Amino acid sequence: MDLSPIWLTLKLAAITTLLLLVAGLPLAWWLSKGRSFFKTIIEALITMPLVLPPSVLGFYLLLAFSPQHGVGKWLEHTFNVQFVFSFQGLVLASFIYSMPFMIGPIKSALQQLPASLAQASYTLGKTPWQTFKQVLVPNIKPSLLTAMVLTFAHTLGEFGVVLMIGGNIPGVTRVASIAVYDSVERMDYASANTYSLILFGITFLMVMCVFVFNKYHAKSPLE
Amino acid sequence: MISVTIEKKLKLYQGRQVLSVKRQFEAGSVTKIYGPSGAGKTTLLKVLAGLVTPEKGLITVDDTTWLNTYAGINLSPQKRKSGFVFQDYALFPNMTVLQHLEYATEDKGWINHLLQLGKLDKLTDHKPAHLSGGQQQRLAILRALAIKPKVLLMDEPFSALDPEMKTELIAGLKKVFTELNATALIVSHNPQELDGWADGELYIAN
Numbered sequence: 001m002d003l004s005p006i007w008l009t010l011k012l013a014a015i016t017t018l019l020l021l022v023a024g025l026p027l028a029w030w031l032s033k034g035r036s037f038f039k040t041i042i043e044a045l046i047t048m049p050l051v052l053p054p055s056v057l058g059f060y061l062l063l064a065f066s067p068q069h070g071v072g073k074w075l076e077h078t079f080n081v082q083f084v085f086s087f088q089g090l091v092l093a094s095f096i097y098s099m100p101f102m103i104g105p106i107k108s109a110l111q112q113l114p115a116s117l118a119q120a121s122y123t124l125g126k127t128p129w130q131t132f133k134q135v136l137v138p139n140i141k142p143s144l145l146t147a148m149v150l151t152f153a154h155t156l157g158e159f160g161v162v163l164m165i166g167g168n169i170p171g172v173t174r175v176a177s178i179a180v181y182d183s184v185e186r187m188d189y190a191s192a193n194t195y196s197l198i199l200f201g202i203t204f205l206m207v208m209c210v211f212v213f214n215k216y217h218a219k220s221p222l223e
Numbered sequence: 224m225i226s227v228t229i230e231k232k233l234k235l236y237q238g239r240q241v242l243s244v245k246r247q248f249e250a251g252s253v254t255k256i257y258g259p260s261g262a263g264k265t266t267l268l269k270v271l272a273g274l275v276t277p278e279k280g281l282i283t284v285d286d287t288t289w290l291n292t293y294a295g296i297n298l299s300p301q302k303r304k305s306g307f308v309f310q311d312y313a314l315f316p317n318m319t320v321l322q323h324l325e326y327a328t329e330d331k332g333w334i335n336h337l338l339q340l341g342k343l344d345k346l347t348d349h350k351p352a353h354l355s356g357g358q359q360q361r362l363a364i365l366r367a368l369a370i371k372p373k374v375l376l377m378d379e380p381f382s383a384l385d386p387e388m389k390t391e392l393i394a395g396l397k398k399v400f401t402e403l404n405a406t407a408l409i410v411s412h413n414p415q416e417l418d419g420w421a422d423g424e425l426y427i428a429n
Binding site: 114116117119120121122123124125126127134135138139 | 269272273274299300301303304305306307309311313314315316317326327366367369370
């Protein structure tokens with residue numbers, strides 16, 4: 001039984017969650033403050049993966065980062081980096097595809113905090129960054145955990161987008177969801193069942209952890 | 224001396240109205256602000272703190288211009304550093320009583336003095352969720368005083384206190400205000416609350 005798809009999936013989910021946390025926190029903060037047409041466009045783009053077929057996103061990423069075309073060609077020539085059929089391509093696709101799962105809950109939580117919290121901090125002489133770090137983020141911990149778990153779990157279950165940009169290369173891009181599909185194609189139901197059970201177990205445990213941790217903080221554990 | 228001339232449009236359910244204030248406040252004075260709900264009392268305090276910007280206005284504190292909409296001057300709330308007591312207290316749920324004060328100042332002696340003034344010295348490790356309404360309100364007042372402000376803006380600061388505690392706290396605050404030579408603007412709905420303390424009144428009408 002080859003367990004490399006499971007490890008690869010966990011590695012991909014961990015890296016994607018970490019990267020999205022670092023990039024998503026400031027972005028969600030920016031989006032939570034006021035409204036403008038530009039922000040609406042950015043928000044719509046971030047939300048697109050929720051409604052767009054994964055294969056469509058994967059197709060455009062494949063075109064954009066293909067070594068034969070524009071950006072992909074430039075990246076390969078300048079930095080010797082190739083996103084198509086590589087692990088970094090999976091990370092990029094997952095980053096884009098899971099963005100709404102990280103940014104949505106954080107933005108909502110920040111918007112639900114009373115405006116007077118940040119205002120009180122400003123009157124004490126604190127900068128917006130100090131306020132964000134010491135007042136706002138510590139008070140949205142349950143939503144932060146929810147966002148991280150949703151992002152991680154969503155990355156575990158990605159199929160279409162990773163298949164399009166990464167293909168099915170064992171040890172490199174063959175993640176668990178693709179391994180399940182591949183096993184079923186080969187009529188190897190035992191392997192498909194093992195991969196599926198492991199994925200089911202991990203996601204169930206994670207969601208349970210969120211429910212337990214957020215029990216005292218949120219009305220609904222996934223809010 | 225604080226000199227205020229402002230005009231700020233208010234968005235109300237019934238329509239729009241303009242908050243117009245032209246007034247001077249002596250240094251070290253205490254002014255009671257009162258008037259009907261929705262007249263703009265809280266907005267006035269927020270304009271003074273730099274949290275809300277009026278359409279037109281000029282605010283000077285001693286020799287410093289805080290706001291001059293005609294010259295494009297608008298000091299940030301961080302630079303104005305006015306002590307602000309919010310009507311909803313705006314306490315930080317993640318911080319204990321002591322952490323609230325340490326967030327505002329590093330002066331340990333001043334922190335201890337304030338804790339005794341607000342009778343919170345036995346509750347330093349309590350978070351707001353584990354404080355009563357009156358204790359929360361006192362913490363909000365102490366936090367505003369922690370930065371030793373020259374201007375204090377207080378929005379209904381005594382509404383949750385019992386009469387005995389209120390009398391005791393006001394007596395303590397009088398001393399602190401004198402010590403800091405702070406100019407205070409206090410929004411209050413209680414007609415007798417500031418009797419014998421406030422030097423002046425400002426009525427804001429609808």
